[in-house]
Every structure is written in structure tokens, then in C-alpha cells.
Amino acid sequence: MTKDRRIQKLAIANRGEVAVRIIHACRELGIRSVLLHSEADQATRAWRMADERVCIGPAASAESYLNVEACVRGARAGGADAVHPGFGFLSENAGFARAVIDAGMIWVGPPADAIEAAGDKISAKKLVADAQAPTVPGYMGEDQRIDTLVEEAARIGFPVIVKAAAGGGGRGMKVIRSRAEAPELIASAQREGQAAFGSPVVFLEKYLDRAKHIEVQVFGDFTGQVSYLMERECSVQRRHQKIIEEALSPSLTPELRRAMGEAAVRLAEKANYESAGTVEFLLQDEKFYFLEMNTRLQVEHPVTEMVLGVDLVKAQILNAARAFQVWPQESLVARGHAIECRIYAEDAYAGGLPSTGRLLGTHWPEGPGRRFEVGVEAGDEVTPFYDPMIAKVIVWDESRLRAIRKMQSVLTESVVMGVETNIPFLKEMLAHPEFTEGRMTTQFVGQHFPEGLASADHQARRHNELTRAFASFAKTKISRGATTGSPMGSEDPTRAVWSSPWRLM
Numbered sequence: 001m002t003k004d005r006r007i008q009k010l011a012i013a014n015r016g017e018v019a020v021r022i023i024h025a026c027r028e029l030g031i032r033s034v035l036l037h038s039e040a041d042q043a044t045r046a047w048r049m050a051d052e053r054v055c056i057g058p059a060a061s062a063e064s065y066l067n068v069e070a071c072v073r074g075a076r077a078g079g080a081d082a083v084h085p086g087f088g089f090l091s092e093n094a095g096f097a098r099a100v101i102d103a104g105m106i107w108v109g110p111p112a113d114a115i116e117a118a119g120d121k122i123s124a125k126k127l128v129a130d131a132q133a134p135t136v137p138g139y140m141g142e143d144q145r146i147d148t149l150v151e152e153a154a155r156i157g158f159p160v161i162v163k164a165a166a167g168g169g170g171r172g173m174k175v176i177r178s179r180a181e182a183p184e185l186i187a188s189a190q191r192e193g194q195a196a197f198g199s200p201v202v203f204l205e206k207y208l209d210r211a212k213h214i215e216v217q218v219f220g221d222f223t224g225q226v227s228y229l230m231e232r233e234c235s236v237q238r239r240h241q242k243i244i245e246e247a248l249s250p251s252l253t254p255e256l257r258r259a260m261g262e263a264a265v266r267l268a269e270k271a272n273y274e275s276a277g278t279v280e281f282l283l284q285d286e287k288f289y290f291l292e293m294n295t296r297l298q299v300e301h302p303v304t305e306m307v308l309g310v311d312l313v314k315a316q317i318l319n320a321a322r323a324f325q326v327w328p329q330e331s332l333v334a335r336g337h338a339i340e341c342r343i344y345a346e347d348a349y350a351g352g353l354p355s356t357g358r359l360l361g362t363h364w365p366e367g368p369g370r371r372f373e374v375g376v377e378a379g380d381e382v383t384p385f386y387d388p389m390i391a392k393v394i395v396w397d398e399s400r401l402r403a404i405r406k407m408q409s410v411l412t413e414s415v416v417m418g419v420e421t422n423i424p425f426l427k428e429m430l431a432h433p434e435f436t437e438g439r440m441t442t443q444f445v446g447q448h449f450p451e452g453l454a455s456a457d458h459q460a461r462r463h464n465e466l467t468r469a470f471a472s473f474a475k476t477k478i479s480r481g482a483t484t485g486s487p488m489g490s491e492d493p494t495r496a497v498w499s500s501p502w503r504l505m
């Protein structure tokens, strides 16, 4: 490590649970953290935990977390010598990477050229062809006239999926099932691409309607060595957004695992990739097809960390400081099974409607093989400005079945008061035989829970769940003498939990 690459103070251009995750890594590495935050994120968990804070702008992301200039200015004002972008926001923005470097700081992530080559959905497909990895058949041409696109869709054969070339996070994508609906759906994808990502360019792919989402974690060090850290399965998705992820996938043979891992490494090498990256594939009928590469840390990285015994965030920071050598491939052996559930502030009984408000209290039940990545705590406001994911629950156990049981038990005992969450929905999904048997595809949620949890029966069940969860919470937290009598002040625990003004912590 040369002296000028030492990182003493790291700016975090992000918020919520990933900011907390990065602050933990900084503390453990003896690096000071500077949180770049919006006006809406004052007095949040990450804000309290960071060593220093710089307000970079108003609540609207476009003026704060998505504003390159504001982030660079904030990092410099905070005296940072490096910037970690987390995920989402500017994490895959090559212009931001360049601006950080031009301002004399270290970028904790892949080189800007690699972000451009591998992160762009269309140019990545060209690299993939070079790397001899299969892609989903489709159309990526420059001719963007609706007529041409409809003709191409018919040639590919319905169902077809149209995607915004600059899209991400499941947005700007539509499944087209017939020629009749093609013109309108293509036009609407173009409009969405323009509105959300600033580009109307779309491309088409054959829609694989019984596929699993399997993604390979790769890591490249600054000397050019790349290893793969096995895979995660993220087939449980709603509207193309992941909800439950696990490592390893219950569906891969060792041969398929190696073939996918090696294809991912070839792609990373072609892009001169460095740092953490994820190569996403769809798997159908034992054949895998490249989907896209995410040139950043992934939300679901903890499941890989749990089964492989690595710390991807520290590896990113140390690699940026030129003080890291990638784990040799043969040393990367997975043990046991890990599952992650994303906790969203939303009403599972009202079709996933976002739920906002002040958090009254939370309880995350500690125990062996459990990890909680939490972005909010009692007193924090869940605002409508950002992604509704407030926490992630990750469990590890020796087998997949045990991990599922552990997750169910952890979710039963977890309590979030003040906003609604998707916890009841997660428990339903974890209990479904298609999931427990590992047969789920990306159609799982749409097929088995087309309306979320809407029935009266579920309402009744929610009541019971809350009663149980609250009883366990009350036992661990309240019986210590802070309150006397019933802390709920009402006979109806459901109503009391969601409306009680009392504060625990």
C-alpha cells in the first residue's frame, strides 16, 4: 500500500441501512465516516452513528443523493479522502466516479470505464458475447420506431419483455403477451424510460416465463485478479423487485455453479472490472442466460457474506486503498445456508401501499445466526421521499430448511411499531411449499399471491400475529420496570400497537 492511497476519512453518499452498514465497516477499519445526507435525513440512525455529517441538499433525491455536484462538494467540505456510494442513487453513475476522482478523492467502486462497459444493459450484452456467455434472444438495435420494435417482437415470439436501456430497479419494463398490445406497451416503456432515467431507448428480450433469478457475486482486486463468490437466488420478486434472497441457490448442480461462476469472471475480466460486482442470470430448463451486470454492492450481499465468511464492504474499501488481494478461488467454499428478507414499510394487506410515519419502537430478536441491517430506530421518521426498505433480516443455519424455520421464528418475534410492514407477507411466502421445496420461479409471487394478503382471513391472522409478537416484545423489553400494568392501554392489541403514543426507547 502506497502512502497516498491511505483512506482516513470516508464520505458515504447514501442513506438508511446501507449507510449504517458502511459506517460499521469504517469503525472496524479505524476510518472516520462522514455522512452526506439530505434535509429529510437529519436525526436518522445513520446520522447519529456517523462521525461527521454534511447536509447536501433538500429531501428530493434529485437535489441531494442524485446530485453529483452536491455530493462531491459535500465530501470535500467534510474533508473526506474517499467516497463510498452504497447502492442505488449514484452508485452506478460513471460520471460520479469520475467527478470524485477529479476532485482528488478515492472512488470506492469499479473504475468509471468498467461501470460504463459492464453496467450499461446494451453494451454489456456485447461484452457477454465476447465472454462467450449466453444471452436471452432479443433486439437491441438503434432503430427505435414503434413499427420496427413491434416487428422485432413478433420475430422473437411472444411473450416478449421490453426494457428501458437505462432502466433499473424493475422499472421501465413491460411484458408483452401479444402483437395487439405491443405498440402501446412499447410506447409506455419509452415514456417511462424518458421520465425516470432520461432516455427513451428500449430493447426487447424473449420473456422466459418459468425462470429462476440467479446472480453471481464477483470481486476483482486492483491487480486484475477476479474471483467469483458463488451465487444468490432472488426468484421471489414482486413487480420485478426482489423480496427474499438466499445463498446458495437450491437449484444449481456443482457443474452449473462453476459454469455460471466462470462466465461471470470472464465478463468481469473483459470489462477490466475491479471491486464488488454482480452478474445476473435467468435460469430455465437448466440453461442460463445473462441478464445484466450490477457494478456495485448489492442489497442482498449479506447472504454471500454469511455463507462464505467474507466482508464485502471492507474488501471494497481496502481494495480502493490498494491494500487488498482477492480471495483465491479455491479458498471460497460455502458453508450452510443464508436467507435475507427485505423489510418494507408498507401495508401488506393493502396491496403493498407505502406506509409512512414516526417509528414508535422496534424489536429485532437477537440470537445465533441472525443479522439485522437496520436503517431506522424509534423516533425516526419514515418519509415518502425514498425507497420504503427500512431493514433487512438475515439468518444463517446449517441447512436451508433450518434457515427457513429460523427466519419464520425471527419474523414472528420482530416488532415494528408506528408503520406497517410486509412481515406478515414474508411469513406467508416462506411457508409456501413451492418456496420450501426450492422450486420457486420469478412468477412465484404473481402466481400465488396475486393480490398480496387481502382476505378477511388474513386480517384475523394479523391480529393474532401482532398479539403474539407484542407479547414476546413486552416480555423482553417492558417487564424491566419502565411501565406498570398493560403498556397498551387498550383491550385490542392490534389497535393499540399501531396507535399507541407511548415510546419505549
Ligand code: ADP
Pocket: 136, 161, 167, 168, 169, 170, 171, 205, 206, 207, 208, 209, 211, 213, 237, 240, 241, 280, 282, 291, 292, 442
Ligand atoms: P432491473 O435492472 O430493473 O433490475 P433486470 O433486467 O435485472 O432489471 O430484471 C429484473 C427482473 O425482471 C428479473 O429478475 C426477472 O424476474 C425479470 N426479467 C427481466 N428480463 C426477463 C426476461 N427476459 N424473461 C423473464 N423475466 C425477465
